[in-house]
Amino acid sequence: MSQTKAAEHSIVRDIALAPEGHLKIDWVQAHMPVLNRIRKQFEAEQPFKGLKVAISLHLEAKTAYLAKVVQAGGADVTITGSNPLSTQDDVCAALVEDGITVYAKYNPEPEEYKQLLLRTLETKPDLIIDDGGDLISILHSERPDLREQVRGGAEETTTGILRLKAMEKDGTLQFPMVAVNDAFCKYLFDNRYGTGQSVWDGINRTTNLVVAGKTVVVVGYGWCGKGVAMRAKGLGANVVVTEIDAIKAVEAYMDGFTVLPMSEAARAGDIFVTVTGNRDVIRGEHYDVMKDGAILSNAGHFDVEVNKPELEARAQNVHTVRKNIEEYKLKDGRSIYLLAEGRLVNLAAGDGHPAEIMDMTFALQALSLKYVNEHYERIGSKVVNVPYELDEQVARFKLESLGISIDTLSAEQQSYLASWQEH
Ligand SMILES: NC(=O)c1ccc[n+]([C@@H]2O[C@H](COP(=O)([O-])OP(=O)(O)OC[C@H]3O[C@@H](n4cnc5c(N)ncnc54)[C@H](O)[C@@H]3O)[C@@H](O)[C@H]2O)c1
Numbered sequence: 001m002s003q004t005k006a007a008e009h010s011i012v013r014d015i016a017l018a019p020e021g022h023l024k025i026d027w028v029q030a031h032m033p034v035l036n037r038i039r040k041q042f043e044a045e046q047p048f049k050g051l052k053v054a055i056s057l058h059l060e061a062k063t064a065y066l067a068k069v070v071q072a073g074g075a076d077v078t079i080t081g082s083n084p085l086s087t088q089d090d091v092c093a094a095l096v097e098d099g100i101t102v103y104a105k106y107n108p109e110p111e112e113y114k115q116l117l118l119r120t121l122e123t124k125p126d127l128i129i130d131d132g133g134d135l136i137s138i139l140h141s142e143r144p145d146l147r148e149q150v151r152g153g154a155e156e157t158t159t160g161i162l163r164l165k166a167m168e169k170d171g172t173l174q175f176p177m178v179a180v181n182d183a184f185c186k187y188l189f190d191n192r193y194g195t196g197q198s199v200w201d202g203i204n205r206t207t208n209l210v211v212a213g214k215t216v217v218v219v220g221y222g223w224c225g226k227g228v229a230m231r232a233k234g235l236g237a238n239v240v241v242t243e244i245d246a247i248k249a250v251e252a253y254m255d256g257f258t259v260l261p262m263s264e265a266a267r268a269g270d271i272f273v274t275v276t277g278n279r280d281v282i283r284g285e286h287y288d289v290m291k292d293g294a295i296l297s298n299a300g301h302f303d304v305e306v307n308k309p310e311l312e313a314r315a316q317n318v319h320t321v322r323k324n325i326e327e328y329k330l331k332d333g334r335s336i337y338l339l340a341e342g343r344l345v346n347l348a349a350g351d352g353h354p355a356e357i358m359d360m361t362f363a364l365q366a367l368s369l370k371y372v373n374e375h376y377e378r379i380g381s382k383v384v385n386v387p388y389e390l391d392e393q394v395a396r397f398k399l400e401s402l403g404i405s406i407d408t409l410s411a412e413q414q415s416y417l418a419s420w421q422e423h
Contacts, residue, residue, distance in 0.1 A: 003099050010102045011116065013089035021094025024061035025068070031355035032062070033401035034363040034394060035069055042073030047370045049074030054125035056117065056135040057156060058086035058347045059104050062358035064095050066129075069366055071100060075127075080104045080120040082131040082156075083301075084113050085340060085348035114138065121146055127369055128153030130177075132301045133163035140172055152176040152372035152379065154365055158191070158222070159277045159301035164383045176379035178368040180361070183386035185394045187223040190361045194353030195346065196227025199273060199299045200235060202350030206324045206339050207295065212236030217269035219262065220276030221248040224299060228273050229257055240265045242281075266290055273345075274298045274305035284310035292334040297345040306342040324349040363394045 007015065029036065042048075053075040057063040059082075071077045078101040081087035085107055092102045101123065103116040121139050124146060130136050130153060139146060152175045155161055161181050167173040180186055204211070216237040218229040225241070229252070232239045241252035242262045249259050260268070266286035270293070274281050277300050287310065298305045312318065315328040321337070328336045340348035352358070367390045372379070399406065409417070416423075 003097055006096050006099045006101045010092075010096045011105070011119065012092040012096055012102050013105045015093045015096060017090035018093035018097045019090075021061075021064070021088070021090035021092070022097070024088070024091055025064045025094055028061045028355040028358075029065050032065060032359035032362070034359045034397040035065060035366065037397055037401075038363055038366050039069045039072050042069060042366070042370075046074035047373065048127070051126040051373070052076045052078070052123055053127045053129070053369070054120050054123060054135065055079040055129040056082045056120065057129060057131045058082055058344075058352055059092060059102075060086065060088045060347070060352050061091050062352065062355055062362060064091045066362040066365060067095060067100050068098060069362070070129075070369065071098075073366075073370070076123075077101070078103065078120050078123045078125070080116050080135070081113070082134060083343060083347065084108055084110070085343045086352070118143065124149050126151050127373055129156070129365055129369060130154075130160055131156035133160035136160075136167070136173075136177065137163060140167065140174065147174045150175050152178070152376040154178040154180050154368040154372060155383075156361070156365065157181050157301055158187075158224075161383065162277065168381070168383050173381045173383070175381055176372055176376050177383050178372050179383050179385055180364050180368050183364050183391045183394075185360045185364055185391050185398075186386075190353060190357050191223035192227035192230075194227070194357035194361075195224040195275065195299055196231040197357075198346035198350055198353045199228050199275075199297070200231050202345040202347075203271065203273075203295075203297055203339065206322070206345070206349045207337075209295075211271070214238070214270040215240060215268050217242065217265045217272045218257075219265075219272065219274040219281050219305070220278070220300070221245075221252045222275070222277075224275040226251075226255075228275055228299060229255070232273075233257075237271070240268055262286060263289075269294060271295045272297065272306075275300050276305060277301060279304040280307045281305050283307040284314070287311055287314055287330070287336060290334070290336060293337070295337045295339065296342070297339040298342050299344055299346055301344065303342040306338065308338070308342055311336065311338065360394050360398055363397065364390065367394070 081104040087104045087106045103119045161179045216232040217240045221241050239257045241257045243249040267289045321327045324340045326338045
């Protein structure tokens with residue numbers, strides 16, 4: 001789409017913010033070698049020629065660059081946010097100048113947020129990239145008339161895949177979706193090292209307080225939780241993990257962390273990070289026993305992990321004490337601080353994962369979108385994994401960009417591994 005047409009259609013905060021957005025996008029592009037390589041491939045092959053692609057992702061610079069790569073592959077791209085607080089207005093403005101239609105603003109009201117998603121769907125996309133499942137869910141529940149045209153799509157995160165699998169199970173899902181989160185090159189690096197680093201980046205820049213010596217409670221020891229706990233330990237914290245899964249709890253114990261039920265962890269913690277994808281993991285009974293000055297943050301997809309209504313019900317007053325920090329002054333005199341309104345702290349109060357991490361994740365997104373476009377008729381209305389060859393290709397491109405070579409199997413080794421005799 002031309003710049004003028006994108007500008008006519010888009011809804012953004014302020015187009016004058018574009019220069020700052022371009023600088024941000026240029027910086028990440030210089031640190032995303034795998035995606036740069038895919039961009040060149042797409043420019044030559046034009047896999048999305050004549051197609052409309054709708055994207056709903058945390059709308060910051062790395063995402064913007066993915067949108068430009070998909071556009072380089074011939075697509076007419078429309079993009080919206082995937083969380084009200086993770087959209088960066090300057091990046092949105094820059095994308096409009098690059099000919100991409102944008103329906104997104106930082107911190108819209110809930111109804112406006114939904115309208116922006118609906119506007120994105122009204123472009124009648126052929127392919128969709130979603131993060132958390134809002135776009136696909138609204139399409140099926142509120143605009144089923146627009147489903148026909150959609151060939152398929154790709155979903156970014158754990159929570160979105162859970163929702164898609166529920167839709168597949170009850171027969172609602174009408175086209176194939178690729179579960180990008182479940183690829184090795186996604187969860188091993190993005191969920192673990194990306195969330196591990198960017199959560200602390202968000203907490204540290206927001207609070208400007210020390211982590212060393214404090215007790216950090218990590219709620220949920222999945223791929224994200226492992227990264228958050230690992231980096232908390234590196235910063236010198238005493239790390240406590242809470243879990244509901246016995247195997248993950250043993251893993252956390254063997255990794256050297258204290259494992260406690262939340263009722264006990266609530267008393268011990270100075271800083272809490274929820275990362276379960278579940279609701280109400282910190283709630284009323286926990287607030288009642290927390291230390292004065294406890295800091296709560298969330299890194300799970302939705303802002304339901306820390307139960308805000310039950311915190312509000314205990315508060316005499318609530319006020320903003322620093323950007324992205326709200327103090328809940330409790331009736332008994334204690335204060336509890338909540339970061340970024342309980343939304344993903346690394347995105348709502350930070351810039352998200354490092355560019356080199358998103359390079360792999362978004363390379364998977366780009367290749368998965370091409371894959372689903374080529375095979376949607378054969379796949380049918382299912383949630384499918386990223387094919388192993390694509391996963392491996394991303395890892396190989398990554399190694400090449402790092403200048404790292406690895407060994408290959410000799411013919412003797414291959415036959416040894418494939419045989420059951422004479423070991
Ligand atoms: N902040 C980010 O940038 C980012 C990045 C990737 C994923 N996510 C989101 O983070 C969340 C977690 O993702 P993941 O990949 O680690 O998922 P996961 O399934 O690997 O891990 C979640 C863990 O939480 C545990 N859990 C569930 N309910 C619990 C409870 N009540 N108390 C304690 N533990 C509980 C589960 O047993 C599981 O081990 C999802 O919502 C995902 O979408 C966020």
